[in-house]
Amino acid sequence: MRLLVLAFKSMRQRRYAVALTVLTIALSVLLLLGVDRLRRQAHSSFASTVSGTDLIVGARSGPVNLLLYAIFHVGDATSNVSWQSYQEIAALPEVAWTVPISLGDSHRGFRVMGTTTAFFDRYRYGAGNRLGFAEGAPFGDLYDAVIGAQVARRLHYRLGQSIVIAHGFGGMRQMLHADKPFRVVGILAPTGTPVDGTVMVSLAGIEAIHVDWRSGMRLPGMQISAAQARTMNLTPTSITAFMVGLKSRLATFAVQRAVNDYTAEPLLAILPGVALDQLWNLVGAAENTLRAVSAMVVLVGLCGMLTALLTMLDERRREMAILRAVGAPAHAVFLLLLSESALLAIAGIVLGVALLYAMLAVVRGVVQERLGIMLTLSPPAPGEWLLMGAVLVMALLAGCLPAWIAYRRSLADGLRMRL
Amino acid sequence: MNLLDRPPLLVCRDLRFAWNGLRDVIALPRLEVRRDERVFIHGPSGSGKSTLLSLITGMITPRIGNITLLGKPLSHLPATRRDRLRADHIGYIFQQFNLLPYLDVVDNVLLSCAFSRRRHANASLAGSCRDEAERLLDALGLDGAALQRQRATELSVGQQQRVAAARALIGHPELIVADEPTSALDTDARDAFLDLLLAECARHHSGLLFVSHDLGLAKHFDRMVRLDAMPQTAAA
Ligand SMILES: Nc1ncnc2c1ncn2[C@@H]1O[C@H](COP(=O)(O)OP(=O)(O)O)[C@@H](O)[C@H]1O
Numbered sequence: 001m002r003l004l005v006l007a008f009k010s011m012r013q014r015r016y017a018v019a020l021t022v023l024t025i026a027l028s029v030l031l032l033l034g035v036d037r038l039r040r041q042a043h044s045s046f047a048s049t050v051s052g053t054d055l056i057v058g059a060r061s062g063p064v065n066l067l068l069y070a071i072f073h074v075g076d077a078t079s080n081v082s083w084q085s086y087q088e089i090a091a092l093p094e095v096a097w098t099v100p101i102s103l104g105d106s107h108r109g110f111r112v113m114g115t116t117t118a119f120f121d122r123y124r125y126g127a128g129n130r131l132g133f134a135e136g137a138p139f140g141d142l143y144d145a146v147i148g149a150q151v152a153r154r155l156h157y158r159l160g161q162s163i164v165i166a167h168g169f170g171g172m173r174q175m176l177h178a179d180k181p182f183r184v185v186g187i188l189a190p191t192g193t194p195v196d197g198t199v200m201v202s203l204a205g206i207e208a209i210h211v212d213w214r215s216g217m218r219l220p221g222m223q224i225s226a227a228q229a230r231t232m233n234l235t236p237t238s239i240t241a242f243m244v245g246l247k248s249r250l251a252t253f254a255v256q257r258a259v260n261d262y263t264a265e266p267l268l269a270i271l272p273g274v275a276l277d278q279l280w281n282l283v284g285a286a287e288n289t290l291r292a293v294s295a296m297v298v299l300v301g302l303c304g305m306l307t308a309l310l311t312m313l314d315e316r317r318r319e320m321a322i323l324r325a326v327g328a329p330a331h332a333v334f335l336l337l338l339s340e341s342a343l344l345a346i347a348g349i350v351l352g353v354a355l356l357y358a359m360l361a362v363v364r365g366v367v368q369e370r371l372g373i374m375l376t377l378s379p380p381a382p383g384e385w386l387l388m389g390a391v392l393v394m395a396l397l398a399g400c401l402p403a404w405i406a407y408r409r410s411l412a413d414g415l416r417m418r419l
Numbered sequence: 420m421n422l423l424d425r426p427p428l429l430v431c432r433d434l435r436f437a438w439n440g441l442r443d444v445i446a447l448p449r450l451e452v453r454r455d456e457r458v459f460i461h462g463p464s465g466s467g468k469s470t471l472l473s474l475i476t477g478m479i480t481p482r483i484g485n486i487t488l489l490g491k492p493l494s495h496l497p498a499t500r501r502d503r504l505r506a507d508h509i510g511y512i513f514q515q516f517n518l519l520p521y522l523d524v525v526d527n528v529l530l531s532c533a534f535s536r537r538r539h540a541n542a543s544l545a546g547s548c549r550d551e552a553e554r555l556l557d558a559l560g561l562d563g564a565a566l567q568r569q570r571a572t573e574l575s576v577g578q579q580q581r582v583a584a585a586r587a588l589i590g591h592p593e594l595i596v597a598d599e600p601t602s603a604l605d606t607d608a609r610d611a612f613l614d615l616l617l618a619e620c621a622r623h624h625s626g627l628l629f630v631s632h633d634l635g636l637a638k639h640f641d642r643m644v645r646l647d648a649m650p651q652t653a654a655a
Pocket residue numbers: 412413414416438444462463464465466467468469470471
């Protein structure tokens with residue numbers, strides 16, 4: 001105990017060197033834990049986003065690609081599924097339900113998704129949770145919108161709020177569908193999935209704002225008002241993708257094959273779980289590289305600590321001789337130096353964890369929006385405690401070197417004070 | 420207990436010690452220090468004065484011979500027991516740089532109590548160790564709360580040596596060992612330091628082993644021991 005106090009006071013005197021050392025360790029711990037947490041939360045967040053859906057169907061591209069743009073709203077579809085094909089597949093006898101998804105527009109940085117009210121009944125997340133309404137109800141009118149929890153929170157929207165949808169995802173001013181504003185009629189409870197950052201409207205609504213548009217441009221000289229649009233046929237010609245629920249899971253592969261062999265247009269049906277596994281396989285190598293790098297950075301941090309402790313040993317020979325003279329046994333010198341390593345490592349770990357949470361608090365909004373990954377501020381998981389313990393153990397092992405050198409020296413020096 | 424029954428403070432017999440195994444630095448047939456006795460040790464530089472003090476404080480053990488401190492066979496005890504004896508019964512003063520720079524004056528004095536229960540208990544007989552440390556500092560001419568809360572490095576060399584004396588004296592160790600404690604001081608500071616040290620040793624009934632090459636100081640001591648440089652031949 002008194003050694004810890006001495007170590008603490010001694011370090012306080014060398015506070016600039018000590019602060020730098022602690023910061024080095026803290027940053028390396030931040031990287032180590034940050035990489036680990038991002039990885040784990042990405043996995044759990046992605047896995048919990050697609051429960052209860054048997055197949056996802058989109059235009060033929062890669063399975064991972066389809067999963068990413070249809071469910072996670074990452075990237076864009078290269079082509080669409082025709083309404084005709086959607087109708088035919090939805091009518092297959094094995095199919096219990098379908099939920100169409102039409103993407104491409106945005107509202108102040110949030111994705112707008114055209115769908116049907118079936119989405120609110122069928123979509124499942126986490127361990128089979130249903131979507132809940134914090135306020136309001138599903139859309140009924142053509143110009144009704146339902147917003148995710150994060151949209152409501154970030155934009156301070158209440159029921160009745162009038163919103164304007166922008167064409168595409170760039171958010172450029174001249175590309176607003178300002179002539180056909182929507183009204184918020186429902187706000188969803190938080191889910192921790194990309195749904196939170198989504199504005200949901202009916203497929204007809206999406207169609208209505210595009211009646212006077214062709215290939216991303218407003219048709220010159222053609223203005224159809226919001227009221228006029230109501231009278232028109234608003235059946236879409238195509239959608240981005242759709243989710244499929246089957247009557248029996250046994251039919252999964254048969255339906256998947258049927259979709260993949262569909263002759264009218266090239267389509268792709270994926271099993272969300274399988275596509276997710278492919279995604280993790282894809283990023284696994286990168287993940288491992290990242291983890292290896294972060295482990296190396298911890299080693300670098302500990303080397304920094306060793307350097308600081310070792311360079312200070314020379315000027316501390318007197319300190320050791322004094323302690324020995326007042327009766328400290330030689331092993332106390334060892335313990336003193338070791339407890340300095342321990343204090344440095346613990347301070348570094350604590351600061352690193354504090355930085356991690358500060359960073360999470362700052363970036364979680366952006367990460368959720370851009371990547372659809374829900375970063376929670378939950379207390380450290382067992383794996384993270386293990387990593388922290390490993391850093392501490394390595395620091396103690398490293399700390400044995402200066403401690404041992406000081407121990408040997410103080411035995412050799414005796415009471416001879418080296419000046 | 421009869422005074423005559425008490426073992427002498429320190430007895431060294433037939434000491435031989437070599438740092439590197441080639442040449443004996445110490446060859447001392449006999450050295451005895453009684454309680455209350457002040458012994459002056461001198462000799463040319465390199466004659467092994469500091470080495471002798473390392474032996475007496477149990478930092479090292481002799482190649483041949485034995486050292487008895489308060490009746491205990493210091494030279495034949497394991498290292499941690501020797502460390503305990505040093506902590507409990509010996510106050511040590513270096514030539515210079517006695518103080519830990521990161522502690523204040525009082526905490527430097529209290530260091531002796533931190534490593535010895537016995538001295539902690541002794542020092543807190545009349546109150547707390549801190550009170551005793553302040554009393555000792557006062558007696559050594561370092562009075563004033565401001566001074567005592569200062570960092571050790573802000574003091575003059577003379578003041579630092581007096582703090583070292585207070586640390587050596589606190590908790591009434593039986594033996595004070597000082598290795599050229601005045602050689603970094605000017606004449607006035609030296610005389611003041613020696614007067615205070617001798618007075619406090621007398622008051623606490625501590626024996627004093629005082630190393631110096633300044634023969635002018637010898638008159639303040641009961642006895643003088645001279646160490647001679649060993650001839651440059653191989654050890655017997
Ligand atoms: N810790 C040590 N390790 C090795 N040699 C030492 C050590 N301390 C002293 N010596 C050697 O022992 C001899 C006596 O030194 P010392 O006891 O310091 O003499 P003095 O104090 O009388 O000047 C010198 O030759 C010195 O180099």
